[in-house]
Amino acid sequence: MSTSLSGSGPAQQAPGRGPVRRGLPRTSRTARNHAPITATGLAVKVVLLGLVAGIAIWAAFPLVAAEHWVGLGILAATTAGLGYLYLGRRHIPAKYLVPGTIFLIAFQVFPVLYTASTAFTNFGDGHRGSKDDAIVAIQTSSVKQVPGSAQYSLSIATQGDPTTGALVFLLGDPKTKEVFAGDAGGLRRLDPGQVESSSLTGKVTAADGYTVLNIGQASVRSKEITDLVVPTAGGAIRSNGLTRAYEGRAVRAYDAGCDCVKDSETGRTWTADAQAGAFVAADGERLTQGWKVNVGLQNFSRVLTDDTISGPFLGTLVWNFAFAIASTGGTFLLGMLIALALHSPRMRGSNLYRVLLILPYAMPSFAMLLVWRDLFNTDFGLVNNLFGLGVDWFGGSWTARFAVILVQLWLGYPYMFLVTTGALQAIPRELTEATSVDGASPWQSFRAVTLPLLLVALSPLLISSFAYNFNNFNAIYLTTEGAPFPADNPTNGATDLLITYTYRLAFGAQGAEFGFAAAISLLIFTIVAVVSAVSFRRTRKQEEVYS
Incomplete structure (x- = not known):
């Protein structure tokens, strides 16, 4: 009778013991990987994968039309990978990680990369398309009616809703009796069998696939009709009222020889x-x-070299830090003090007080900002009338800054009160009682035990609150709109944050400058990222001390 020593035979047994199990049996792992699929699970999988395939097919058409082959390849590879992953029974961890990764790339990574790429371009009003698009726009915008210009009967139509759909010119040629449809993409001939026209004027009254606007509907959109230019080989077609159109000649033309x-x-x-x-x-x-x-x-260099921008930029940056620190620190201190007061076991009716104190947090912030703007009104505002004051709150630099910080204090303390209340309930009372036994005063107990533990728990929230207030566009724009403005610089106000200053520079009277706005956005992102990184590093050191 022989005994196998290689382990290839039956499970080895120790003296007086059962079989020694050296791992999960192969049959168990196989059974787990091939667990039965319920009908409901299969139906959900088929629906979701079908939805993914449908979205991929829908997204493929514009990519093919624009000849974005790289994007089309990424779309095809992603769709195929998702099908392989979820049709099989392997790679269980990836099934949970992939959706989150896709959403992270789509809603976080891609917008940041796109903003960064835009910051190095002149993208904006007048610089949106290619050079060929610019040439077409220049030529069509310079079209003028000249003697002998072709005349057409005009009907205004859309292929969608009469009030919002894209406009189309339905044109009847009185000489040839041909009918055309024209839009910004060009002119195309229509089949006579698909069109109904007036025998007297040749004006189109109906056309398959189009909704002809009546005079009232067309009058509402008269500016759009006037602005619509249909490019042709010899110039462009423009409207002459609501019933006639002409083919004019472009006064400005592109010469490829001299570019x-x-x-x-x-x-x-x-x-x-x-x-x-x-x-x-x-x-x-x-x-x-x-x-x-x-x-x-x-x-980026424009921010540093343009005197009209670089001059106020530093002052705005300093006020931006002051506003973010005061808003975050003030709301935290007030919320913490209220939470400490209501956390005391001797406090009666604390639940009612908590409900009343979080009311500002339950109200829409944009509406409350508008209400506070009226409260600080010089003539009829409640603040001046209640205290018998005559202060022009938004007329002076420091009073306007004090007012916006006070508004932020009122709006923000309920959030800090809620999170501090939760953190206080997680601190064992034995710790504070032990300090009392050792003879520490309530203030010493708070400073040595309660406050450090609160900061460990709430530091990430304070950092995120700082980042939010650093870019709090609504807080400024809905109350002061950046005012008051100095007489020599109407683009930079005393209460402007970098985000509102950027908005006014990039989207002011000169039109949208998306590239410039993206550049300043990257600067703001870098500032907030550096501050957050330093704060998180200090937070980790604090956690190591009190862990």
């Missing part, structure tokens, strides 16, 4: 500037329509 735009009436020439993404004349005049180009660090 410039020439005005046939004045003889003026604008040459393409590849670095600026615009057509520029010899005297520096630029045409409004340009194209998107990379400008390197120009948007």
